[in-house]
Amino acid sequence: MAIEWDKNTLLLLHGDSFSDSSYYNVQITNNGSQVSTVQSRFGGTSFYFDGASCIFHDSVWSKIASADFTIDWWEYATQQTNGPRYSSLYGIGQEYGGMMLGYSGELGYCSSVLTQQWDIFSGIKVLDVDVGTWVHRAIIRNGNTLYSYKNGSLFLKTSMSGTIYNDSSHRSAIGKYREGEPDTCFIGYIDEFRISDVARWTEDFTPPTESYKPYIESEEPETGLIPEPSPGDEPVEPSEFSSKLNWSVSDYLNHDDLTRIERNCKILNDKLREYGYIAPIDFRKWSSGEYPTTIQLERIRSNINALQDAWFAVPEWRELMAVYRPDGYETINAEQVNAQEWDLQQMHDYLKAMVAAFELKQAGTPFMIAGGIYNAG
Known part of the structure; x- marks a missing residue:
């Protein structure tokens, strides 16, 4: 990929x-x-x-x-x-x-x-x-x-x-x-x-202190929360869960895809918190041109794993692993993006089914009339 x-x-x-x-x-x-x-x-x-x-x-x-x-x-x-x-x-x-x-x-x-x-x-x-x-x-x-x-x-x-x-x-x-x-x-x-193919320096500079990387390092946000959108950016509303489950080696992973995966984590986290499941995760929004560094790739994997750890072992879970180029730099491939999307979709589907089954079983009871699980805890 x-x-x-x-x-x-x-x-x-x-x-x-x-x-x-x-x-x-x-x-x-x-x-x-x-x-x-x-x-x-x-x-x-x-x-x-x-x-x-x-x-x-x-x-x-x-x-x-x-x-x-x-x-x-x-x-x-x-x-x-x-x-x-x-x-x-x-x-x-x-x-x-x-x-x-x-x-x-x-x-x-x-x-x-x-x-x-x-x-x-x-x-x-x-x-x-x-x-x-x-x-x-x-x-x-x-x-x-x-x-x-x-x-x-x-x-x-x-x-x-x-x-x-x-x-x-x-x-x-x-x-x-x-x-x-x-x-x-x-x-x-x-x-x-x-x-x-650019003029990297036109004034005196400090020579590099480490080996070159084939990608651009992006600055880490000051907090783990999704930052406010920059002027002109469309705000990302964490209200709609959507997945892409058929990534291929010819597909291009861009900042919108990364933001969507982050958003799906946030949607699931917010919903699980309503039911008393607390996962130690954080989120961010991606901008055009940003490259997921090793730290960010690990953070995304940790977020998804933390959601499952806080809830239950979801069936057909796909293992999330680091992937490396021949030169030793970490990257990500179609198989691993599909695994991330699949695991999030599985959690979303099981959570939706669990809530639907509970609501059906408790329909008409005083508990549900009073607000049910949405007011529980």
């Missing part, structure tokens, strides 16, 4: 495997690099480049060749090297073009044409080489301006206009420029390599 990712991240490599962790699942091909435990910025591993190796990825540059972008990563150079950190278009034979970052250790080149000239900028010092220490690098285009940052501080600001040459038949390369030139490879370690 697709959920709301940070779709501005076009490529994300954590340094722990040769697979893309972004929403787009870009094809990655290793060319002699290693996942190493010798050096790491986050997570205990990073990619090691020995001076002859590189990592290829299918080009993402058709999306950003003439638009804003950010390329950022952590590097640990083990020696001074001529090798570039990145080439947006890996040259075959004597071809060159696209964008190259770090040739001769520090210079950047960028072209709008292949194999002819570096005509956007040429030989600009876009970064430097620091041996034996971790350094955060960021190369950013915002409009017609190119920025380079080192450890969050501005290193270069220069004009940049035009469309960077891109060709989907050519892969991009991390750690190398083009084939047949062994002296054009980076030597050292790279961790948390990311390409984005």
Whole structure:
């Protein structure tokens, strides 16, 4: 099941495997690099480049060749090297073009044409080489301006206009420029390599203190209650119970679906409280663009389980479990959303049947005439 990712991240490599962790699942091909435990910025591993190796990825540059972008990563150079950190278009034979970052250790080149000239900028010092220490690098285009940052501080600001040459038949390369030139490879370690289709920074910033995530963290509400709707939002009325019981892998879970599941929990909780069943749960409303973090996914599961624990063991209950991506991040799939919807619907149906049976049995008695179970307790 697709959920709301940070779709501005076009490529994300954590340094722990040769697979893309972004929403787009870009094809990655290793060319002699290693996942190493010798050096790491986050997570205990990073990619090691020995001076002859590189990592290829299918080009993402058709999306950003003439638009804003950010390329950022952590590097640990083990020696001074001529090798570039990145080439947006890996040259075959004597071809060159696209964008190259770090040739001769520090210079950047960028072209709008292949194999002819570096005509956007040429030989600009876009970064430097620091041996034996971790350094955060960021190369950013915002409009017609190119920025380079080192450890969050501005290193270069220069004009940049035009469309960077891109060709989907050519892969991009991390750690190398083009084939047949062994002296054009980076030597050292790279961790948390990311390409984005937005300008993430245009002023000095604090470098990331943890590994990147492929989604946007949403702020936790100050209380566990559903917050008041923002101006222009339609209020969510917790009065109508509704479910979707046929989620498939092609469905998209959005903020309205999350709010509906939360609302169903609240409806059941309010009704059970009328009958003296108290469940320790809380609720919230979701907004467009919010992504359910690990904490929020656990909270929703706990809410549903708490409703059953406070009442009784509902027949045909489906177990609610955490689901993880191959890269270790928690997500949610169609099976688990169906389980959540099913469990809530089962509780709703059994509660409705229980109340109906009780009302039928007690119909006409003084107890029911006086208000019955709705006034009980």
